[in-house]
Amino acid sequence: MITKAFALACAFGLLGSTGALAAAAKPTVVLVHGAFADSSSWDGVVADLTRDGYHVVAAANPLRGPASDAAAVKSVLQSIPGPVVLVGHSYGGTVISAAADGETNVKALVYVSAFAPEIGESTFDLTGKFPGSTLPAALDKPVDLPGGGHDLYIQQDKFPAQFAADVPLAKARLMAVAQRPLAEAAGGEKAVATGWKTIPSWWVYGEADRNIPPAAMKFMADRAHARKVVTVPGASHVVMISHPHEVSALVEVAAGRSR
Numbered sequence: 001m002i003t004k005a006f007a008l009a010c011a012f013g014l015l016g017s018t019g020a021l022a023a024a025a026k027p028t029v030v031l032v033h034g035a036f037a038d039s040s041s042w043d044g045v046v047a048d049l050t051r052d053g054y055h056v057v058a059a060a061n062p063l064r065g066p067a068s069d070a071a072a073v074k075s076v077l078q079s080i081p082g083p084v085v086l087v088g089h090s091y092g093g094t095v096i097s098a099a100a101d102g103e104t105n106v107k108a109l110v111y112v113s114a115f116a117p118e119i120g121e122s123t124f125d126l127t128g129k130f131p132g133s134t135l136p137a138a139l140d141k142p143v144d145l146p147g148g149g150h151d152l153y154i155q156q157d158k159f160p161a162q163f164a165a166d167v168p169l170a171k172a173r174l175m176a177v178a179q180r181p182l183a184e185a186a187g188g189e190k191a192v193a194t195g196w197k198t199i200p201s202w203w204v205y206g207e208a209d210r211n212i213p214p215a216a217m218k219f220m221a222d223r224a225h226a227r228k229v230v231t232v233p234g235a236s237h238v239v240m241i242s243h244p245h246e247v248s249a250l251v252e253v254a255a256g257r258s259r
Contacts, residue, residue: 027107030058033089042089047244054255057076065185081105082105084107085251090112111201112204114217126216140152165208201224206234
């Protein structure tokens with residue numbers, strides 16, 4: 001004879017299993033920040049995604065060079081069971097393009113004001129491919145590295161207008177102080193892998209981006225045959241900070257198509 005208590009236990013167990021299966025059906029979202037930023041730049045996007053039941057990993061990007069940075073991100077991807085949506089901002093787009101190559105669990109790429117170089121192209125090549133970037137004039141004097149080479153920073157007083165013009169000024173000034181440098185060699189390193197050629201991609205960027213000309217991002221999105229492109233009027237280079245809901249919504253569209 002089945003007791004009422006046993007029936008209730010079975011029902012709750014079934015509900016728990018169903019909930020677990022629903023959660024497991026969602027891909028993990030891996031976020032890769034770009035130059036002059038860090039993983040905290042994704043805070044608003046992370047809040048939206050976790051609220052909606054996604055497991056999220058904000059991977060640390062060393063900003064030393066596409067090949068070595070992609071290797072670091074690959075190690076993260078290889079530790080994750082199940083499908084992944086890989087998201088990159090700015091130079092992080094160069095990194096995810098390489099990191100995704102050959103990783104069968106990466107089902108979608110989302111480029112957020114980002115680069116997607118062709119083999120033989122560099123981040124700096126794409127920055128100058130179309131007119132409009134004011135980044136070169138905003139860079140500070142290069143900082144010498146112990147083993148040779150240089151690190152690049154944006155001048156702190158120019159950072160808010162250059163990088164984060166639609167972010168509250170007090171926050172943009174804090175970002176300027178906390179910015180992480182890009183190795184100068186990383187910007188000139190040529191791409192050797194193009195995950196966007198075989199993995200579906202989605203794009204979002206601001207129409208007032210002063211780092212990467214919007215025309216360059218349209219060119220890259222068209223070249224990658226992006227499934228959807230979202231342009232945000234008046235948005236700066238850090239569209240994921242100033243408009244996190246638009247970015248997270250596109251990531252969730254990509255995640256829904258990747259199952």
